[in-house]
Structures are given as C-alpha cells and as structure tokens.
Amino acid sequence: MMVHTPDMVLHNGTTQTTERIVNPDSEYLKELPNHLRTYEQALSYYPNQVYIGNKTPDDLTALPQPWYDKECDCAARYGKFGQIMPQEEFILLMQVCDVFDLVKLDKNFVAQHKGSLASNEIIDEGILSRVKDGIAPEEVARLVNEDHAEPLYHNNELVGCAARAHDIDVNLSAHVMHENIVSKASSVLALLHVVKSAGIQKEDVEYVIDCAEEACGDMNQRGGGNFAKSTAEIAGFVNATGSDTRSFCAGPAHAIVEAASLVAAGAYKTVVVTAGGCTAKLGMNGKDHVKKGLPILEDMIAGFSVVITQDNGTDPAINLGILGRHTVGTGSAPQAVISSLVTDPLDRAGLKVTDIGKFSPEMQNPDITKPAGAGDVPLSNYKMIAALAVKRGDIEKADLAKFTVEHGLTGWAPTQGHIPSGVPYLGFAREDILSGKISRAMIIGKGSLFLGRMTNLFDGVSFVVEANGGTEPEAAGVSEEEVKGMIAKAMKEFAATLLAQAE
Amino acid sequence: MSILNDKKVIIIGDRDGIPGQAIEACAVSAGAEVVFSSTECFV
Numbered sequence: 150m151m152v153h154t155p156d157m158v159l160h161n162g163t164t165q166t167t168e169r170i171v172n173p174d175s176e177y178l179k180e181l182p183n184h185l186r187t188y189e190q191a192l193s194y195y196p197n198q199v200y201i202g203n204k205t206p207d208d209l210t211a212l213p214q215p216w217y218d219k220e221c222d223c224a225a226r227y228g229k230f231g232q233i234m235p236q237e238e239f240i241l242l243m244q245v246c247d248v249f250d251l252v253k254l255d256k257n258f259v260a261q262h263k264g265s266l267a268s269n270e271i272i273d274e275g276i277l278s279r280v281k282d283g284i285a286p287e288e289v290a291r292l293v294n295e296d297h298a299e300p301l302y303h304n305n306e307l308v309g310c311a312a313r314a315h316d317i318d319v320n321l322s323a324h325v326m327h328e329n330i331v332s333k334a335s336s337v338l339a340l341l342h343v344v345k346s347a348g349i350q351k352e353d354v355e356y357v358i359d360c361a362e363e364a365c366g367d368m369n370q371r372g373g374g375n376f377a378k379s380t381a382e383i384a385g386f387v388n389a390t391g392s393d394t395r396s397f398c399a400g401p402a403h404a405i406v407e408a409a410s411l412v413a414a415g416a417y418k419t420v421v422v423t424a425g426g427c428t429a430k431l432g433m434n435g436k437d438h439v440k441k442g443l444p445i446l447e448d449m450i451a452g453f454s455v456v457i458t459q460d461n462g463t464d465p466a467i468n469l470g471i472l473g474r475h476t477v478g479t480g481s482a483p484q485a486v487i488s489s490l491v492t493d494p495l496d497r498a499g500l501k502v503t504d505i506g507k508f509s510p511e512m513q514n515p516d517i518t519k520p521a522g523a524g525d526v527p528l529s530n531y532k533m534i535a536a537l538a539v540k541r542g543d544i545e546k547a548d549l550a551k552f553t554v555e556h557g558l559t560g561w562a563p564t565q566g567h568i569p570s571g572v573p574y575l576g577f578a579r580e581d582i583l584s585g586k587i588s589r590a591m592i593i594g595k596g597s598l599f600l601g602r603m604t605n606l607f608d609g610v611s612f613v614v615e616a617n618g619g620t621e622p623e624a625a626g627v628s629e630e631e632v633k634g635m636i637a638k639a640m641k642e643f644a645a646t647l648l649a650q651a652e
Numbered sequence: 653m654s655i656l657n658d659k660k661v662i663i664i665g666d667r668d669g670i671p672g673q674a675i676e677a678c679a680v681s682a683g684a685e686v687v688f689s690s691t692e693c694f695v
Binding site for chain 1: 669
C-alpha cells in the first residue's frame with residue numbers, strides 16, 4: 150500500500166526539517182511547494198501503479214525513462230496488492246491507530262472526512278468504530294503553539310497534531326510519536342489488505358514480524374518495541390503475537406527468512422511479515438528534484454505485508470536451503486557483498502546464476518535516484534551479478550547486457566529505505582512462478598548498518614522463492630483405510646483391463 | 653609517484669556504489685592520509 154502525503158513532505162521529511170534549521174530562507178524551501186504533486190498525479194504515476202499491482206514491472210521496463218512526465222493509462226486507487234490512500238484518510242487512520250489519545254484532530258476535519266474513510270474498501274467497522282470526534286481547532290493550535298505537539302497539516306492547513314507522550318522523555322516526544330504512529334498506521338493498512346489478498350482470516354494469523362526502521366520505547370528502553378503486536382491489535386489479529394526485527398534495509402529479507410523458518414519448524418502455522426513507511430525519508434532527494442525542475446517524487450509513504458504459511462502444495466515456496474548471508478568476515482567490497490548474497494548460496498545448492506529466473510535486489514525507482522546522482526540501483530546490482538556470472542562461466546561476456554534484461558527488473562519502489570529492499574517483487578514473483586514464466590526468484594536485501602554508528606559493517610541476506618514441488622498439504626494426508634481403498638480400486642481397474650484384453 | 657602521495661583526503665562513499673572503507677584502502681595504499689571517511693546512504 151501507499152499513501153500520498155504531500156504535507157508531510159514539507160513538515161516531516163528530514164531534508165526539509167534540516168534545511169529549515171540551517172538555511173530557513175533558502176530558495177529550495179521557497180520553491181518546494183510548487184513541485185508537490187496532487188493526489189491525482191500520484192495515482193497516475195506509472196511506478197505507483199506497479200507498486201499496487203495494476204501494472205507490472207515488465208510494463209515499466211517497456212516504458213522509456215523518465216516516467217515523471219508520463220501519465221499512466223491506469224489511475225486507479227485500488228489494485229490487487231493494495232491501494233494508494235489519500236492523505237486525509239490516512240490522518241484519520243493515524244488517529245485510529247493511536248491508543249494513548251495523542252493524535253488530536255480538528256473536529257471539523259473529522260466530520261468532513263470520516264465518510265470517505267468509511268467508504269474505503271478495506272476499512273471495516275472495527276477500524277471505523279475507533280475514530281474519535283476530534284477537538285476544537287483552537288485547542289489543536291494551542292497544543293502546537295504551547296505544548297510542543299507535532300502539527301498535522303492537510304492542504305497546508307492545520308488539521309490536528311500528535312501530542313508528546315511525556316514531558317521530558319525524548320523517546321516519547323511529539324516528533325517520535327508522530328513518526329511511529331505513521332509507521333504503525335501504514336503497517337496496519339498493509340495488514341488489512343494482505344489478509345484479504347491472501348484469502349485468509351484474521352484469526353488464522355499466529356505471529357507477526359515488523360521489519361520497519363523505526364524504534365519505539367521510552368527513555369529506559371529505546372527501541373524496546375513492539376510494533377508488530379501493536380499493529381496486530383488494531384488490525385484485529387486476535388490470535389497473533391509478534392516481535393520486531395531490525396537491520397536497516399535488510400530487515401524485510403531477514404524477517405521473511407525468520408518467518409519461513411518459524412513455519413517450517415512448526416512453531417506457528419501462519420506468520421505475517423509487515424512494515425509501515427517512514428516520514429523522515431519524504432522528499433529525501435528533493436533538492437535535486439527541485440533543482441532539475443522535477444516534481445517531488447518522494448511524496449509517498451509505503452508499506453507492505455507478506456503472508457507465509459504452511460505448504461499448500463501449489464503456492465511458491467521459500468527454499469531455506471538456499472540462503473545468502475553477508476557475514477562479519479565478508480567485507481564491504483561490492484564484489485564480496487554480491488558473492489556472499491548471490492553466488493555463494495547458489496554454489497552451495499549446485500545451481501548456476503542463470504537458474505534464477507529473476508533477481509530482486511533493492512528495487513528503488515530510478516526515476517527518483519538518477520536525477521539525484523545515485524544512479525539506477527537495481528541496474529548496478531544486475532551488472533555486478535552479471536559480471537560474476539561471466540567470471541564463473543555461467544554466461545558469455547557478450548551476454549552481459551542481455552542478462553540484466555532477462556534476469557533483472559526495473560525498479561518501481563519509493564525510496565523508503567526498507568520498503569524497496571527486494572520484497573516489492575514478491576507478489577509478482579508468486580504470479581510469475583505460478584504462471585510458469587520463471588521457476589525461481591532470488592530476493593536480496595541489503596542494509597547500511599554503519600548509519601547507526603555501532604559498526605562499520607554492511608549487511609545483507611537473500612533467499613530463493615521457487616515453484617512448488619507439489620508436496621501434498623498436511624490436511625490432505627491419507628489414512629490407512631484410504632490407501633487400502635485406492636489399492637483395491639487400482640486392482641479392480643487392472644483386472645478389468647486384463648478381462649477386456651482377453652475378450 | 654601517486655597523485656595521492658602525502659595528500660590529505662576526505663572520503664564520502666556510497667552504500668550502493670563504492671563504500672568508504674574500500675576507497676580508504678585504495679587511498680592509503682597510494683600514500684594518502686585519510687582525515688575523514690564515511691559511507692552514506694541516499695536511498
């Protein structure tokens with residue numbers, strides 16, 4: 150799922166908040182509002198339609214870059230992988246997800262937009278009943294001006310705020326609470342969608358793993374957690390417990406390996422991996438976008454959820470025997486990193502690079518990264534994988550460029566850190582494997598641990614999703630009586646055949 | 653003689669390109685003095 154949040158770009162993205170402190174009169178801050186997209190423009194942005202499943206990565210590959218100046222022929226709000234929610238509904242969802250009465254909304258804003266939240270396809274009565282009526286606009290202004298509350302704007306008007314949860318604890322400040330509630334609300338929206346898409350009941354979910362990049366806790370346990378359980382509560386997963394897994398952008402890949410392992414071990418039957426989005430990264434490369442006359446493309450909060458459950462004999466499976474791992478001893482050279490994540494696990498499994506139909510490393514949208522000078526991140530990864538494939542003799546040197554097309558994908562995910570990290574392809578990978586287009590996909594997550602200043606190490610993990618070998622699901626196991634019946638039936642048919650031949 | 657010999661260098665690596673530590677190793681081997689080295693993330 151995605152949320153279009155233009156006002157949060159202005160007020161919560163760290164590029165903008167930093168600029169407001171160090172250079173408050175800058176040309177960038179003056180020019181920025183003129184580059185914000187409307188909700189309709191965000192809907193008709195091609196990569197966004199890929200993210201929610203109305204277009205495919207192949208559609209995007211066929212479309213010449215850049216994409217920001219092209220209008221997608223599909224501008225639907227809902228897709229098979231979720232929706233693109235407008236900001237006003239999301240602000241209400243933030244209030245729904247706040248259980249400590251911190252998100253205070255202008256009562257007029259609530260009255261104006263509650264109806265549209267109610268008509269949202271995925272919002273049920275359980276969610277809607279949590280919407281509070283709101284408070285007087287004067288009280289919202291007072292909380293912002295006199296009590297350190299983080300303002301919430303819509304169309305540049307103050308419509309609410311996130312209050313601080315403690316007078317002096319910085320970990321419960323209004324800023325942190327706002328950031329965490331945005332992450333929680335977007336994760337909840339993803340959870341609501343995933344149970345519907347997967348065709349399971351909320352009650353079926355036994356464990357939730359949150360793999361976002363935020364931290365919740367107070368001054369005595371910064372990052373104590375637990376986003377997973379708090380989102381499961383709002384989503385109505387009454388039979389679930391959960392925990393948080395963190396490793397910067399590599400978090401989702403770690404979490405999925407953990408989830409698959411828990412299911413394989415029989416500890417839990419159904420596990421959901423989930424993550425909400427990140428306000429801090431909104432407009433992260435905005436200075437370059439504005440300088441080059443582009444719209445602000447980093448105006449989307451994104452989230453995702455993945456259901457991992459017992460083998461049903463049909464759906465693609467995660468092969469826990471083919472795991473890539475960047476270890477402490479791997480080092481940080483790009484070749485060493487890709488070897489540890491791609492070729493080493495394939496070697497252990499006796500596979501060639503070309504045995505993987507599609508690789509999904511970090512699927513950042515190049516429309517965002519190229520104008521900012523960060524290049525085409527997925528393509529850089531494919532070139533390195535292809536170079537290693539040549540070195541191993543898996544492909545010819547002349548086929549380098551062909552490899553990046555045949556085994557690669559074009560990035561479509563917003564630069565929300567953990568969000569683009571391998572997992573956006575999972576929905577398409579399931580379809581591509583079920584249709585027989587590919588038989589295996591490798592998902593690669595990479596994380597910048599050094600940003601936390603605890604280690605200079607890099608991180609990464611990869612796993613392979615492959616076509617189901619047709620293992621009979623547990624529930625369809627046959628009893629001794631059934632086996633006897635089947636043998637008797639076969640014997641009868643055999644005898645009938647012999648009789649027919651004798652005649 | 654390397655152009656980096658006896659030069660002070662500041663290194664900003666890119667996590668999706670060449671990390672600071674790798675550039676640092678090259679610069680030091682070419683005789684440079686690394687006064688600052690960092691790897692940044694732009695995505």
